[in-house]
Amino acid sequence: MRVVKKKLRIKENGDRRRVGEICLVPESLDDLWHLKHVIDTGDLVYSLTYRRLDEATDKLRPDKVDKKPVRLGLRTDGIEFHKFSRRLRIKGMIEEGPETELGAYHTFNIEPGVELSIVKDWKEHQLKRIREAEKAVASPDVLLVTIEEGEAVAGIVRQYGVDELFSIRYGSGKGMERAEGSKREFFDELARQVKNSFQATNAEALIIAGPGFIKDDFVSFLKERDAELAKRTRLEQASSIGISGFLEVLKRGAVDRLKREERLTKEVTLLDRLMAEISKEEGGKAVYGKVGVRKALEYGAVETLLVSDAKLMKACGEEEEKEEEEIEWMLEEAERQGGDVIIFSTEFEPGKRLNALGGIAAILRFGIKPF
Numbered sequence: 389m390r391v392v393k394k395k396l397r398i399k400e401n402g403d404r405r406r407v408g409e410i411c412l413v414p415e416s417l418d419d420l421w422h423l424k425h426v427i428d429t430g431d432l433v434y435s436l437t438y439r440r441l442d443e444a445t446d447k448l449r450p451d452k453v454d455k456k457p458v459r460l461g462l463r464t465d466g467i468e469f470h471k472f473s474r475r476l477r478i479k480g481m482i483e484e485g486p487e488t489e490l491g492a493y494h495t496f497n498i499e500p501g502v503e504l505s506i507v508k509d510w511k512e513h514q515l516k517r518i519r520e521a522e523k524a525v526a527s528p529d530v531l532l533v534t535i536e537e538g539e540a541v542a543g544i545v546r547q548y549g550v551d552e553l554f555s556i557r558y559g560s561g562k563g564m565e566r567a568e569g570s571k572r573e574f575f576d577e578l579a580r581q582v583k584n585s586f587q588a589t590n591a592e593a594l595i596i597a598g599p600g601f602i603k604d605d606f607v608s609f610l611k612e613r614d615a616e617l618a619k620r621t622r623l624e625q626a627s628s629i630g631i632s633g634f635l636e637v638l639k640r641g642a643v644d645r646l647k648r649e650e651r652l653t654k655e656v657t658l659l660d661r662l663m664a665e666i667s668k669e670e671g672g673k674a675v676y677g678k679v680g681v682r683k684a685l686e687y688g689a690v691e692t693l694l695v696s697d698a699k700l701m702k703a704c705g706e707e708e709e710k711e712e713e714e715i716e717w718m719l720e721e722a723e724r725q726g727g728d729v730i731i732f733s734t735e736f737e738p739g740k741r742l743n744a745l746g747g748i749a750a751i752l753r754f755g756i757k758p759f
Contacts, residue, residue, distance in 0.1 A: 389413070389414060389415060391411070392412060392503065393411045396409075396410070396510065405510060405512070406515070407510065409505050412506075412518070414500055418644070420469060420475065420498065420499075420500070422517050424469040424476060425697055425731075426517055426518065427464060429466070430463065430508075431507065431508040432506075433461070433478055433505070433507075434507070435459070435460070435478075435498065436502075436503070437457070437494065438455040439458050460485040460494060461484025462480035462481065462482060462483065462496065465480050474500065477497055478495065480494070511700075512716065516719075516729065529591055529592040530591060530594075530646060531544055531593070532550055532597065532637060533578075533594065533595070534626055534628070534637075535606055536600065538558050539556065539629060540578050541554075541556075541633070542585060543634055545643050550631075550635075552630075553585050554585065558574035571605075575606055579606075594622070595623075595624055595637060595643070599629075607623060622642070622646055624642045652736055655732055655733075656738050658692065658694060658730060658751070659732075665751065673751065675749065675750050675752065676746055676748070676750075677746040678711075678715075678718075680749075681750050685721050685750075688725050689750075689753050689754055690750045691727055691728070692728045692751040693727055693748070693749075695731055695748045696732045696739050696742045696743045696747040699747040700712075
């Protein structure tokens, strides 16, 4: 996520929330998913779109009117995330724009690379989500190595593609098939450069791709040479190496899958830790449900607050709005006390399990008395 500008101010009535405009550009499918959980019904959203504008004319049969670019502001009443078409559909009534368009309904089709502005009362968890999405883009975290017999090319995944880091050529493919010593020397040199690049770029994961079985052989070698790095490694198929190989891996969605796996692994680990603490006979360092979490916050005991995205959806009734305000306070208070806040997606199993516990829970710095 790329934030273009931000104009926020504290609400004058003493509310801790901020109000104002954030202009941003989603740069990936993940960013569109984040926006689905940031934009609420009733928000004012601006973007450039195309409309057929009515113009005065003396002709009895006016010429066909082409669509023209125009910046509109919609008061949203519906948001749909379309994963397979890679777009976010934002529906609403036109509130800002040409006079002839006011009051009409329109739909923005937001794709990666399309700029939009959101004007609203911002909740802290929404601002946090944008900060995390922005940070994820700014920190490349996947190293990609394409390999075939006697040759390898490595690069670091950026938001716009892959920047080549180094290449190695070691003898010929046929010669290496006959000489295991040459193959091991090649693997030694490649492993050394991969490890150096992994550390220098602060990468979090490694993808090994290429044709044939050479990639499998290198991963087996890596398990012997550096078991920790091997744990962070994924295998992918590619018909070539270098730039074309990089593009093939990206088109297959390997990097996006890896990032989702990393996030899912983190959520599973946290939830397993939570359940282990809850199951302890004398009560461990964990609580769940609004009552338990509120008490833990009053003690200043929350280390990590876990909340499902379903708990953060726009509420309708008076009781639901009160609960929404309470959850919002808990998120802000946990961060104020230096705790981490992790939002779980209910599309995946850990989020569903958390929902079964009331949608909110906390891992504690220290145990507190049962209530």
